Amino acid sequence: MSDAPIPFQRFIDVHREAVWRFLVSSVGASDAEDCFQETFIAALRAYPRLRAGSNPRAWVLTIAHRKALDAHRARARRALAVAEIEALDGRACSEVATVAGTHESGLWEAVRELPPRQRSAVALRFIADLPHRDIATAIGCSEEAARRSLHEGLAKLRQEVAA
């Protein structure tokens, strides 16, 4: 008997909420849908190679973390393009920063503005409820570095929200 992963539909059913919450916190509601689809479609392509011994939750959140990074980069490029056009137009660029256009509390805006590693560490710890070891796997660093990123992220959030 081989150690095939569980049927993919069950995999979606079990992990969809953690992935969704992670993405909404990390990229915002407007980009979460695309990231969610891309995460699970990438997972589906690689799925038969998922080994029985690995942690599927950490695995899918690793993919989600990478899709979130891609979304942040794409958003930064869009913001830059808009800024250039508006500069040529001679218009003010003051609203370019709020590209996502969401109406959430300042806390989540602050989370989204953290450096990528800290943002993912905070989101994986508090939203996806991953232990430090799995956070380290997801963002590709040592467990100690993951702890440090989480700590620094939280410290920055305390400052931001207090300011």
Place this chain on the structure above:
Amino acid sequence: MIHAASIDTDESALERALKGGPDTDGQAAAAAAAAAERLTARIVADELADIGYAPVDSPFGTLHAAVTRRGLVRLAFPEEHPDAMLERLARALSPRIVQAPSMLDPVRRELDEYFSGTRRTFELALDWSLIGPFGRRVLRKTAAIPYGAHLSYAEVAAEAGSPRGARAAGNALGSNPIPIVIPCHRVLRSGGHLGGYGGGLDRKRWLLDLEQGGR
């Protein structure tokens, strides 16, 4: 709204506010479920899954059917739990399995017509990959038995090329992964006894009566 002062002085307040993500209206679970449904629809539309499955209504209760790109690969009676069926398919064929009612539309239509007595031959494409070489010989002969007719286990075994293999043929018929559509209910013991049936003898009798126009 988060009060900055409480976060500044109390670390756990910040952690509590972070817990679960930005889900102030409690809709995250429903939003995730809706996103997952759109995802499954896209996987089906882009043909990224190897196997699609769905429940199918029948006079026996809810059957569970699974199709591959080749055709119908499993039809399970209500007693078989769908999770068990899917886990076996994941091991035997591929774990890229999603719920896909639209992929099962032709199966549902032909079964409905068969159960209502208006269809005598199935035209569905079949995927034989769960069936071993001997089972294939037996079940291909079985698939050729016309509506309303029957053969004995010995006759099917002889047609499959092993004249003394009535018992082995019985085993192959008993593990038919696509009952009803591959009509193993049309194989009886010589002398007219029903023999066995994976879905239970009542159902075998019911199907034989249906095909005699008795339903």
